[in-house]
Every structure is written in C-alpha cells, then in structure tokens.
Amino acid sequence: MASRNVYNDTKMRVAVSSLKPRGRYRVELKNVTTGENKTFTANSIGGKLQKTVVFRGGGVTQTTVRDSKGRVVKQTAAVGTAEIDCCIAKLVHDAINCTCKCNKCNEDLKRAETIYLLLQSAKHEAQILGNIDMANDKVLKAKELCTEVCACGC
Numbered sequence: 001m002a003s004r005n006v007y008n009d010t011k012m013r014v015a016v017s018s019l020k021p022r023g024r025y026r027v028e029l030k031n032v033t034t035g036e037n038k039t040f041t042a043n044s045i046g047g048k049l050q051k052t053v054v055f056r057g058g059g060v061t062q063t064t065v066r067d068s069k070g071r072v073v074k075q076t077a078a079v080g081t082a083e084i085d086c087c088i089a090k091l092v093h094d095a096i097n098c099t100c101k102c103n104k105c106n107e108d109l110k111r112a113e114t115i116y117l118l119l120q121s122a123k124h125e126a127q128i129l130g131n132i133d134m135a136n137d138k139v140l141k142a143k144e145l146c147t148e149v150c151a152c153g154c
Helices: 081-096 104-129 132-147
Strands: 001-006 010-016 024-033 037-043 049-054 058-066 070-082
Touching: 001 058, 010 024, 010 058, 010 070, 024 049, 037 049, 058 132, 070 104, 070 132, 081 104, 081 132, 104 132
Parallel strands: 001 070
Antiparallel strands: 001 010, 010 049, 024 037, 024 058, 058 070
C-alpha cells in the first residue's frame, strides 16, 4: 500500500493492492500535524484500489483502509514536505547570495541541512518504522526552524 502527497501537498493519492476483487473499502486519512481528517469509500477493481482525493497533506498523514466489516486491512503513513521544501530552497538561496563578511552566511546553509535531515528522518520514521508520533515531532521541529529569522548581525 502506498499513499503519497501530490500537487504541492493539496491532494493525496492512495494506491492499495492485494485486496478482495470487487470489495468495498473505507479509506480514512488523518493529518496528524494539522488534525484534518477525511473519509471516503471506494471499490477495488481486480484487487486494487487507486484514488486521488483533495486533502491537505502537509506534515504527517496516516492512511487506514478498512473492509466492509470495519477491520483494518492496510495502514501506512506519508510525510508531505512541499511547504518545508520551499523553506529549504529559500535558505539555500540566501546562503549562496549572502554578502556578510563573517560566518553568518553558513548559518542559513547549516539550518537548511538540519531541516532536510529532519524531514528525511521523519519520512523514515513514518514509512519504514511506522512511528507516526516521532515523525510528527520531527516535522514540527523542521517547521519551527523554518520560521526562525536570521540576519547578518556581525
């Protein structure tokens, strides 16, 4: 099963295989970071279910697929990074174009590296280890680092 963010984290694409052919399933999306939820039903075709829905998936999103009796069939998590990726790009741009005559230029680049590593770790926590709370903590820390403002000040 895979769920992933598409279109700048404004939609979620859910793809599930190894299901009962022509089965009816309820898919629950829960954005752990923002608290947003969405539920929809879909039929499997040939044992596969694929659907893209409008859902703000920035942060950590848990996807749960339930059968017609309410039993969990599949569960996964995805980390949407579009907003934070923009922050990283801005920090790198600022570091490259920095005109300070001290070590302050490296601070933006070091912060971009830290944010990037937090996101990579969050993806691993969510998708491989299934530890959604730890992944969410890392995403929130990355967002926090993005909102800090630096100036030359040397």
